[in-house]
Amino acid sequence: MKTRIGILGLGGVGGYFGGLLAKTYYKSDDIEIIFIARGATQNAIIENGLKIITDDAEIIVRPELVSNNLDEIGVLDYLICATKTYDIEESLVALKKCIAPETIILPLYNGVDAPERIQKIFPENDVLQGCVYIISMITLPGTIRKIGFYEKLFFGSKTAPVSKLNKLQSIFKKAKIESYLVEDIEETVWEKFIFISALASTTSYLNQNIGEVLNNSESKELYVQLLHEIDAVAKAKGLKLPENVVQQTIIKLEKSPKEATSSMHRDLLAGKNTEAISLTKFVVNEGIKYGVQTPFYDKISAVLLP
Numbered sequence: 001m002k003t004r005i006g007i008l009g010l011g012g013v014g015g016y017f018g019g020l021l022a023k024t025y026y027k028s029d030d031i032e033i034i035f036i037a038r039g040a041t042q043n044a045i046i047e048n049g050l051k052i053i054t055d056d057a058e059i060i061v062r063p064e065l066v067s068n069n070l071d072e073i074g075v076l077d078y079l080i081c082a083t084k085t086y087d088i089e090e091s092l093v094a095l096k097k098c099i100a101p102e103t104i105i106l107p108l109y110n111g112v113d114a115p116e117r118i119q120k121i122f123p124e125n126d127v128l129q130g131c132v133y134i135i136s137m138i139t140l141p142g143t144i145r146k147i148g149f150y151e152k153l154f155f156g157s158k159t160a161p162v163s164k165l166n167k168l169q170s171i172f173k174k175a176k177i178e179s180y181l182v183e184d185i186e187e188t189v190w191e192k193f194i195f196i197s198a199l200a201s202t203t204s205y206l207n208q209n210i211g212e213v214l215n216n217s218e219s220k221e222l223y224v225q226l227l228h229e230i231d232a233v234a235k236a237k238g239l240k241l242p243e244n245v246v247q248q249t250i251i252k253l254e255k256s257p258k259e260a261t262s263s264m265h266r267d268l269l270a271g272k273n274t275e276a277i278s279l280t281k282f283v284v285n286e287g288i289k290y291g292v293q294t295p296f297y298d299k300i301s302a303v304l305l306p
Contacts (some may be wrong), residue, residue, distance in 0.1 A: 002032045006059045006064075006098065008091060010037050010050070012136035012263065013108050014082030015144040017153060017177060021268050022063040024175040031171060034076070038068035038093070040103070044142030047236070051174045076167060081118070082108045085218040085278035099125065104164055106130050106155055110200070111133050111278030112193045126164070129185040130155035131192040133252075135260045141275045148257045154192070156185030187241055190234050194241075195249050196227035200264035200279045205300045208263070211258030222296065224250065229294045230283050236290035268304075275305040 007018035018035060025031040032245040035045060067073055083091050088109070092099075099105070100123040107114040108130050115127045132153045136146040153172065157165060165181055172179035182188050202213055202223045213219040227246045235242055240250060267274045275300050280301045287294035 003077045004032045005078045008036045008081045009083035012085050016136045019050050019061045019173045023061040033063045035066040036064045040141035043067050046124050054146045058097055073098045075100045076103050078104045080190045081105045085111045085275045091119050108132055110196050126160035126287045128155050128157045129189050131189045147260050154180045154188045187239055190239050194230050197279045200262040201300045202267050203265040204263045209261040210256050212282050225296045229297055232292045233286045236292050
């Protein structure tokens, strides 16, 4: 029996990592990669394959199946979710027929509340925690552009069978995905959340890219203030983050491509729905819950979510 892995959400994250998996396991006897897609994305990949463009290469990959038909997709062993956070419930409820109690679900969203939300839909399933560091985006249906060299995937669970976690890590490694199976996954996910939440909130509020934020003293100060606020919230929650997590996060930003920006900022510029509830308002709500003041997050949230 093949191990069947579904990729839900073929944007910058799902498209890139799903593409690496599809490239490695094309016509494999052991692993089947299924892209769950519809509309223009489905049509483009069926006709031309999924194109991945990096700074120095361009590849075209074809999964075993690209479908939105639940009968075609069938029951999955693993489901990797990488839609936008505002689509979590609707997209997963629609896939219930393909998710058995043994299906392992790996969320790769920007926010930190996804596992809890997914667990409410599938209380019997093992829902992992995960996050990625990558700058990538859709340029056209079926085309992913990745900027820079940085690409890391972290995942883990305190409850899922170790054998299934190790198997997934082995599948990632063979596909040359720089992945890490970590024990303290909640802290790892929150370290990423601190980075992306402050970045998304700053770039969207100021309408500036990473280089503009770093080169403007007032913009950078706003970013740093947000880091301190979200760090305080994390500490109030009892998370054991590095003492110098704010400085580490600033260094990460300084190493990022200066012309890049957050996906939330790109969505805002394109007039699309944004993840401000999960990336900005969530911090405000957690601050209220744990008695931590977040005046800068409050101010930005009021603008992004009037």
